[in-house]
Amino acid sequence: MKTIYLDHAATTPVREKVLDAMLPYFSEIFGNASSIHLGGQRARKALENARRVIADSIGADTHEVFFTSGGTESDNLAIQGVAHANKTKGMHLITTKIEHHAVLNCCKSLEKEGFEITYLPVDQSCIVLLPALEEAIRPDTVLISVMLANNETGTLEPVSEIAAIARKIGVLFHTDAVQAVGKIPVNVNALGIDLLSISGHKIYGPKGIGALYIRKGTRISSLLHGGLHERQMRAGTENIPAIVGLAKALELAQTELPSTIKHLTGLRDRLEQGIREKISHVYINGHPIQKLPNILNVSFEFIDGERLLIDLDTRGIAVSTGSACTVGATQPSHVLQAMGVKPTLVQGSVRFSLGRENTESEIDFVIDSLVEIVSQLRKANLQYVRGSRN
Numbered sequence: 001m002k003t004i005y006l007d008h009a010a011t012t013p014v015r016e017k018v019l020d021a022m023l024p025y026f027s028e029i030f031g032n033a034s035s036i037h038l039g040g041q042r043a044r045k046a047l048e049n050a051r052r053v054i055a056d057s058i059g060a061d062t063h064e065v066f067f068t069s070g071g072t073e074s075d076n077l078a079i080q081g082v083a084h085a086n087k088t089k090g091m092h093l094i095t096t097k098i099e100h101h102a103v104l105n106c107c108k109s110l111e112k113e114g115f116e117i118t119y120l121p122v123d124q125s126c127i128v129l130l131p132a133l134e135e136a137i138r139p140d141t142v143l144i145s146v147m148l149a150n151n152e153t154g155t156l157e158p159v160s161e162i163a164a165i166a167r168k169i170g171v172l173f174h175t176d177a178v179q180a181v182g183k184i185p186v187n188v189n190a191l192g193i194d195l196l197s198i199s200g201h202k203i204y205g206p207k208g209i210g211a212l213y214i215r216k217g218t219r220i221s222s223l224l225h226g227g228l229h230e231r232q233m234r235a236g237t238e239n240i241p242a243i244v245g246l247a248k249a250l251e252l253a254q255t256e257l258p259s260t261i262k263h264l265t266g267l268r269d270r271l272e273q274g275i276r277e278k279i280s281h282v283y284i285n286g287h288p289i290q291k292l293p294n295i296l297n298v299s300f301e302f303i304d305g306e307r308l309l310i311d312l313d314t315r316g317i318a319v320s321t322g323s324a325c326t327v328g329a330t331q332p333s334h335v336l337q338a339m340g341v342k343p344t345l346v347q348g349s350v351r352f353s354l355g356r357e358n359t360e361s362e363i364d365f366v367i368d369s370l371v372e373i374v375s376q377l378r379k380a381n382l383q384y385v386r387g388s389r390n
Helices: 016-022 038-057 071-085 101-112 130-136 161-168 240-255 257-278 305-314 334-338 342-345 360-378 382-390
Strands: 066-069 090-096 117-119 141-145 171-174 195-199 210-214 282-285 295-300 349-353
Touching: 016 161, 016 240, 038 195, 038 210, 038 240, 066 071, 066 349, 071 171, 071 195, 071 210, 101 117, 101 171, 130 161, 130 342, 141 161, 141 257, 161 171, 161 342, 240 257, 257 282, 257 295, 257 360, 305 349, 334 342
Parallel strands: 090 117, 090 141, 141 171, 171 195
Antiparallel strands: 066 210, 195 210, 282 295, 295 349
16 A cells, blocks of 8 residues: 655655765765864765755855754754853743744753743744733843744744844844755845754654754853864764765755745645535634645544544555654643644644655545545544534
């Protein structure tokens, strides 16, 4: 049975061109980039070439890009690093209720150290409320962290506006751009941000690699202590194969961005239209316009989302009920709850996240499958049966 993979927000397959670029650095060019001999210098050249590619793709300088083990470490380095380095100025940070748990749990950890965190609300479309942000800012605020694109709804946050507010009052601003980079144009100077997180496995690169953009002059402390790697920002021998893979994946994504956006937007709109036309009692979660081209979050009333996911999986369709990093959690989506979505609709929500290899015929098959499965599940739901008779 063919698998129709619609969970690209969780992870993506490594592209063949990315793998080809990585392979020589596992065996042929295996030197430590900190070694002085020829083998080490060849690895160093690959490292710095990759740094340049990534910097160019986001409009940064090469010395502003630091490699990490992924989006989670990048978020932690940005938030904890800034918080610890600026404690003399203040111990107050601002974030939102809809952030990825890499940000939320990092902030909870800082709260145990005595830092104060303000968690901003969002409106029904998942947009951060700017008046609430301005009201939350205090003299002792040292960092604002707001994601560029929400990983569950695909909603794009007003990051450039938030950055302008932060810059005006002299507060550092970090954005988790893990879901956005490679999906939409991202330029650190156009956005006006100070720190930006990237992850490789969301853009057809390898897992276990990421990067953090840190604007020159930003006061920040390192999390890992050891050697002098990454200009003393991140100790540990650099993972050259993965770094090369990240750079290649981002390079390809940037080159193909216009056509990819057009392709994914068409598929997403086709899926949404088909669901709206053929299934009743459905609700689209997130902003109708300000959103990524590849994510569609849908609540099916009178349906259990996990049961729907399982039934789709039996037909070879892979989707998600939310962030892959919360699998096993008993709590419903914190993002949809923050948006004020009714508990019954939160329970019946499914995230479809499309990728470059998906086709219109696959989307049509998914729509037809949803029609059949939703009908079957609702017939077994007494609440739906009683409601349909009234």
